[in-house]
Structure formats: C-alpha cells, structure tokens
Amino acid sequence: MSVDDCFGLTGLLLLRLLLRLRLSHRDLRNATASNTTRHDMPADLRDGGSDDPTNTNGASSFSSSSSSPDWSTYLGTSKPRLPAPIRSLFPLELIPGMISLLAGKPNADTYPFASINLELKPGPDGTTPAPLRIEGKDLEDALQYGATAGLPRLNKWLVDFQSHVHRRHVDAQKWQVTLGVGSQDLLSKSFEMLLDPDVDSILVEEPAYAGILPCLHACRANVVSIASDDQGVDPQALEEALANFPKDKPKPKCLYTTPTGANPSGTTASEQRKRDILAICRRHSVLILEDDPYYFLDFSKLGEDPVTRYRPLSYFALDGESASPGLVLRYDSFSKVLSGGMRLGYLTAHPTFVKGIDLITGVANLSTSGAAQCIALAILEHWGVEGFLQHADRVAxxxxxxxxxxxxxxxxxxxxxxxxxxxxxxxxxxxxxxxxxxxxxxxxxxxxxxxxxxxxxxxxxxxxxxxxxxxxxxxxxxxxxxxxxxxxxxxxxxxxxxxxxxxxxxxxxxxxx
Ligand SMILES: Cc1ncc(COP(=O)(O)O)c(C=O)c1O
Structure with missing residues (x-):
C-alpha cells in the first residue's frame, strides 16, 4: 500500500475541513470589508484550521487561548490553506502499539550513511574538542522525513534557549518555535501567511533589508515606508503613518524591523526605543516582525561574562510583559553564528502564527533539512546554552x-x-x-x-x-x-x-x- 492510497481515508476529513475553511474565508472577507476591527472577529471565524500534528509544539489548531486576542484575524484570507494530507497522519504512528502501514517514507536501511562525525575548531584555550558523532536512531531520525516544525529535540532546545535569552516562561499556549530554511524562508512565508495581495499593507523601516523587498513585491503588498534615525524605526514617523493612514484601506497589519545592527544601516534600537515602538504598535493592533539575525553580534557589553551579562531585551521579551502577548513574531538565524550554508533559522511566535507557517512549510518544502538540523543539534547539545553564548560573544x-x-x-x-x-x-x-x-x-x-x-x-x-x-x-x-x-x-x-x-x-x- 502506498502513501497515496491513504488519500481516500483522509479525503473525507479534508473535504469537511475545506468546507469549514471556505466558510471562514468568505465570512472573514465580509467582516473585513465592513471595517470590523481585528480583535472583534466573531468566534466562528477563528478557526484557521491547522490540523498538522507533526508540529511538536502542543497546540493543535489556530484558536488562541481564551484570554488572548484573536490572532487568527491577522492571517491573510486570500489563500485558504489545507494541511498536508499525509503529514497530518504521521503523529498517529507514535501511538503505542500502532501498526503503521501508511508511511511511504524510505527505509533508512537503504541510506548509505553510517554516521556523521563532526570535528570542531579548537576552543579559545587551544584544545580541540573530541569529535561529535551522530549515529543510530539520532541519525536515522535526522535523515528521515521529519516533523514540519523541526526535529523535536532541536525544537525543544530552541524553546528552552528562547525562554532563557528572552526571559519568557515556556508556555506552548502563548508562544512556540518552528524551524525554517534560514530566517529568509520564514520571513517570506510570513508575508505569504499575513498579507492578502492588493489589500494588505505592511510598514517597513527605511532603509530595510533588501532581501524582503522582492518577497513583498511578489505578495503585491502595499508597502509603507517608515523613516529611521540612529536607532532604527522613528516612533514619530510610525505614529504619523498610522494616524494618517487612509480610512478607506484596511490598517497596516504589521511592521517589519531589524532592531540590532540593522542591515544595511547598522543601527541598533535601545530598550526604550523598542518600548516606544511596541506601545504604538499595540495601540494600533499592528504586529511586529522582529527580524533579528544580528542579535548576538551586539558589541555593547562584550568583555563581560557572556553567560550572565545583560543582553538587550528583544521585542519578543518586552511583548512578554503584556497581559496578552502575541504581537511580536521573532525571527532568529544561525547564519551569522554557526553557518550561512546550513540554512537554519527559527521563528518564535504565538501558536497561531507558528501553525500558519507550518501549514505553508508542510506543503512547500515539508520540513527543514534534517541533516543540517542534526548537525546544529549536536553542536548545541555539546555546548549547552552557556557554550553557545560564549561562542556567540567570540563571534561578536x-x-x-x-x-x-x-x-x-x-x-x-x-x-x-x-x-x-x-x-x-x-x-x-x-x-x-x-x-x-x-x-x-x-x-x-x-x-x-x-x-x-x-x-x-x-x-x-x-x-x-x-x-x-x-x-x-x-x-x-x-x-x-x-x-x-x-x-x-x-x-x-x-x-x-x-x-x-x-x-x-x-x-x-x-x-x-
Ligand atoms: C536582516 C536580515 N534578515 C534576514 C536575513 C536572512 O538570513 P538567513 O540566512 O537566516 O536566511 C539576512 C541575511 O543577511 C539579513 O541581513
């Protein structure tokens, strides 16, 4: 039996889901046209519908926790998304005693790899660390088709890491992590997820990372440029753009900004600047897309203990101080501190947005390369959070x-x-x-x-x-x-x-x- 045969089994489920999604889509458009504010959306429109349980993050649908705003109202409605039919069934294989005839995954016995051996460069004390070896089940899992949100162990490592660095309690109802092929992949998917062509507007700092501009063009987004000063986005310019935004258009959904060592301007936003920008965005219900690949290349406190020293509070950290966090989608990258060619980045955001990205990944590229992930994981587990921070400060x-x-x-x-x-x-x-x-x-x-x-x-x-x-x-x-x-x-x-x-x-x- 091939995997495709399962489509019949899932077909009925998918059809039902499709009907629900179509209804939501139509209703959501009507609601938007009649100028309903995002957080006022009726409850029956909140089901954006990711049933992709290959995500290890725990939450299983778009619905937000009851106390939080309805983040699903930020999702674009022009491209209703269905979960990848086969991927949705993978987690059922984990049920104890289950005999799985469904997987069309290749048999790992046929793979030519016996192990991956990693030799790291000598550490600061000149000693060469013992080689890291990836083999057995770890290797098999990494080389197999894997979970959409990344290797579960790497995903968990990153959740703990984000919790430590950004001072956010681990709470899968409030925020989760998903892996991508670099942060570029996650940014591009985010624009696709959020912005309806010819309808939605995005506020973009000027100057901005050039790599996002063609993505926004392809999305046919209305790009609104926001002036910057020596700390990046200028709060007054942001406030004015929002206050004077044409009344006959939907208000901008999000602000794109690079708060640390911006590409190209090199500017870094202070904590106060981030608080000011966050307050404006919260008042206007505008999401912040915090693209922060240079976060660990901050020179300001180098020389102090890399592990215990103060690190600037990110937008994601500051958002956690709110009673209803979720406004910030944070994009991190391993490109500047491990390797650009590994193509690994991670998004940290409310489950609604993580699920939205995973829906796209699940049909676009299925998952991030397991080989790259297992190499990163081996290094990160070898270093631990402390070792990573020490390494990051050496790079900085x-x-x-x-x-x-x-x-x-x-x-x-x-x-x-x-x-x-x-x-x-x-x-x-x-x-x-x-x-x-x-x-x-x-x-x-x-x-x-x-x-x-x-x-x-x-x-x-x-x-x-x-x-x-x-x-x-x-x-x-x-x-x-x-x-x-x-x-x-x-x-x-x-x-x-x-x-x-x-x-x-x-x-x-x-x-x-
Ligand atoms: C501001 C900014 N965002 C995103 C990226 C893309 O990074 P990644 O290699 O993680 O895709 C870059 C790369 O230079 C960048 O400068």
Missing part, C-alpha cells in the same frame, strides 16, 4: 574588532578633509552605512556605485537597493566589514574617495568642506 568580538579597524580606515581616508562621507558607528552587526557627500543635483549613488566605483575596482551596494519604495533615490552606500581582507580596507576606501571626488570634478567643482 571578531566583528567588533573588524568594525574598529574598518571604521578607523574609513576615518583616515573618507573622513580626511574635506570629508567625502559620514556615518553612524555601528554597535552591532557587520555593516557601515555611508552617506556620500554628493552634489545637490546628483544625490543618487546608484550609477556612481554600479558604474564608476566598479570601474575603479571597488564594490559596494548602492543605497537605493534598500529603499522600500522602489525607485527612491539614495545617496547612501552599504559597505560590509565581515569578509574583506584587512589590508584592502584603506585601498578600498581610497578608490571610493577618488570616485566621489571625480563626481565633483566632472562638474568643475571640488568636494566642499
């Missing part, structure tokens, strides 16, 4: 030292009189966001960077790539100090300087003091 120290030398070179070259650029010193991350001093009638860096700088032998990203509103000019340029060889720092800046001086020279001018 590496980037801080590079930032220091990179910025010193920028000061020597770009800053020598008359200065050709200015910037804010980044206190986290890997980017120096340069505001080029350009003639008034040539304020866009795009052609200068794409053509002249390239011809001069220096590459950087023109600021326009990070503008949420497509086509908006920018005199900024993003430079990164993560990878460039240190002995190229000065020469890179010298080339950039000559290009900027050349722009002025073309006009018969010299760079003003």
């Amino acid at each position: 120290t590496f980037y801080r030292d590079r930032r220091d030398r990179f910025e010193a070179a920028a000061r020597r070259v770009l800053g020598r009189g008359p200065a050709v650029a200015e910037w804010i010193t980044p206190t986290a991350g890997m980017f120096l966001w340069l505001k080029l001093k350009l003639p008034e009638d040539e304020q866009d860096s795009f052609s200068i960077i794409s053509n002249e700088a390239k011809d001069a032998g220096v590459l950087a990203v023109p600021g326009g790539a990070f503008m949420p509103m497509r086509g908006k000019e920018s005199c900024y340029v993003r430079t990164s100090f993560s990878l460039v060889p240190e002995n190229d720092f000065e020469e890179g800046f010298e080339r950039l300087r000559r290009v900027i001086e050349g722009v002025w020279k073309r006009k018969g001018l010299s760079v003003p003091a």
Whole structure:
C-alpha cells in the first residue's frame, strides 16, 4: 500500500475541513470589508484550521487561548490553506502499539550513511574538542522525513534557549518555535501567511533589508515606508503613518524591523526605543516582525561574562510583559553564528502564527533539512546554552574588532578633509552605512556605485537597493566589514574617495568642506 492510497481515508476529513475553511474565508472577507476591527472577529471565524500534528509544539489548531486576542484575524484570507494530507497522519504512528502501514517514507536501511562525525575548531584555550558523532536512531531520525516544525529535540532546545535569552516562561499556549530554511524562508512565508495581495499593507523601516523587498513585491503588498534615525524605526514617523493612514484601506497589519545592527544601516534600537515602538504598535493592533539575525553580534557589553551579562531585551521579551502577548513574531538565524550554508533559522511566535507557517512549510518544502538540523543539534547539545553564548560573544568580538579597524580606515581616508562621507558607528552587526557627500543635483549613488566605483575596482551596494519604495533615490552606500581582507580596507576606501571626488570634478567643482 502506498502513501497515496491513504488519500481516500483522509479525503473525507479534508473535504469537511475545506468546507469549514471556505466558510471562514468568505465570512472573514465580509467582516473585513465592513471595517470590523481585528480583535472583534466573531468566534466562528477563528478557526484557521491547522490540523498538522507533526508540529511538536502542543497546540493543535489556530484558536488562541481564551484570554488572548484573536490572532487568527491577522492571517491573510486570500489563500485558504489545507494541511498536508499525509503529514497530518504521521503523529498517529507514535501511538503505542500502532501498526503503521501508511508511511511511504524510505527505509533508512537503504541510506548509505553510517554516521556523521563532526570535528570542531579548537576552543579559545587551544584544545580541540573530541569529535561529535551522530549515529543510530539520532541519525536515522535526522535523515528521515521529519516533523514540519523541526526535529523535536532541536525544537525543544530552541524553546528552552528562547525562554532563557528572552526571559519568557515556556508556555506552548502563548508562544512556540518552528524551524525554517534560514530566517529568509520564514520571513517570506510570513508575508505569504499575513498579507492578502492588493489589500494588505505592511510598514517597513527605511532603509530595510533588501532581501524582503522582492518577497513583498511578489505578495503585491502595499508597502509603507517608515523613516529611521540612529536607532532604527522613528516612533514619530510610525505614529504619523498610522494616524494618517487612509480610512478607506484596511490598517497596516504589521511592521517589519531589524532592531540590532540593522542591515544595511547598522543601527541598533535601545530598550526604550523598542518600548516606544511596541506601545504604538499595540495601540494600533499592528504586529511586529522582529527580524533579528544580528542579535548576538551586539558589541555593547562584550568583555563581560557572556553567560550572565545583560543582553538587550528583544521585542519578543518586552511583548512578554503584556497581559496578552502575541504581537511580536521573532525571527532568529544561525547564519551569522554557526553557518550561512546550513540554512537554519527559527521563528518564535504565538501558536497561531507558528501553525500558519507550518501549514505553508508542510506543503512547500515539508520540513527543514534534517541533516543540517542534526548537525546544529549536536553542536548545541555539546555546548549547552552557556557554550553557545560564549561562542556567540567570540563571534561578536571578531566583528567588533573588524568594525574598529574598518571604521578607523574609513576615518583616515573618507573622513580626511574635506570629508567625502559620514556615518553612524555601528554597535552591532557587520555593516557601515555611508552617506556620500554628493552634489545637490546628483544625490543618487546608484550609477556612481554600479558604474564608476566598479570601474575603479571597488564594490559596494548602492543605497537605493534598500529603499522600500522602489525607485527612491539614495545617496547612501552599504559597505560590509565581515569578509574583506584587512589590508584592502584603506585601498578600498581610497578608490571610493577618488570616485566621489571625480563626481565633483566632472562638474568643475571640488568636494566642499
Ligand atoms: C536582516 C536580515 N534578515 C534576514 C536575513 C536572512 O538570513 P538567513 O540566512 O537566516 O536566511 C539576512 C541575511 O543577511 C539579513 O541581513
């Protein structure tokens, strides 16, 4: 019997579910059109319907706990989602005594892998740790089709980790974790989950991580750009955008922001700034998509004990202080601290949103790579939370030292009189966001960077790539100090300087003091 034969068995269940979903979808649209506020949705519309019990998080449907707002009203309604038919049945195999004839999973005996052996680099004391070996059942589970929300043990490790780092009690009714193929995967799925094409609006900090902009374009979302200052999203700009939002459109559903070492601007929001933004978003019922891949690359308290030292409170942590938390969806990434190529990220959010993402994963890519997950898990279990935090601070120290030398070179070259650029010193991350001093009638860096700088032998990203509103000019340029060889720092800046001086020279001018 193949797995597909089971479709008959699940078909009836799915049909019933489909009818329920269709009804919810139609009713929800009617409710939205008549300007119903999100939290006023009638109870019978709250069933968004994930029956995917392969999620190890515990909650089994979209319904929120009774005391919390109805988060399902934030879900887009244009694409009603059905659970993956086969995946939904996997957990039944765990019932003691069950004989499972359903699984069309390959037989692990046929896999060629005997074990995975991991050798880590020497630790700070110079000693090489004993190799980590993944074998037996752990290997078999990792190589098999796995749970949508990630390997249960890794998922649990991350729940405990998030609880520790963000000071949130473990409570599967309030928040859960799911794994993704990097945070990019989870962000892209979130936009798909939340935003109805040509209907919904999203507030996006300007400048924003360029990687989300094509996703929002593909979702046909109405993107509303929010100005930033040296701490990221400007509260006044946010307040004004919401207060003046056209009355004939549904209010924006969410705000996208990168609070630590933002890509590209390098800015970091203080705790007070996060409190201010959170208060505005709560007042306007706007979700916060907290994209925080540089959280562990914060330079501010390095040198203190990595385990016990203060770490900035995230939006997710601050949301936990509320009587009805759930407003924040937090995106973390292993890319900057373990490896970008492992493609592992995790979302921490209210079960409604975790289930919503899992519904998409369950049909889009089934799960995140088990091989990548088991490698991460082996390292994380070997380190424990303490070891991870120590490692993270070593990585952050590496980037801080590079930032220091990179910025010193920028000061020597770009800053020598008359200065050709200015910037804010980044206190986290890997980017120096340069505001080029350009003639008034040539304020866009795009052609200068794409053509002249390239011809001069220096590459950087023109600021326009990070503008949420497509086509908006920018005199900024993003430079990164993560990878460039240190002995190229000065020469890179010298080339950039000559290009900027050349722009002025073309006009018969010299760079003003
Ligand atoms: C702000 C931001 N968000 C998300 C990502 C994507 O990260 P991941 O590798 O986890 O997909 C990046 C990658 O550079 C980033 O800078």
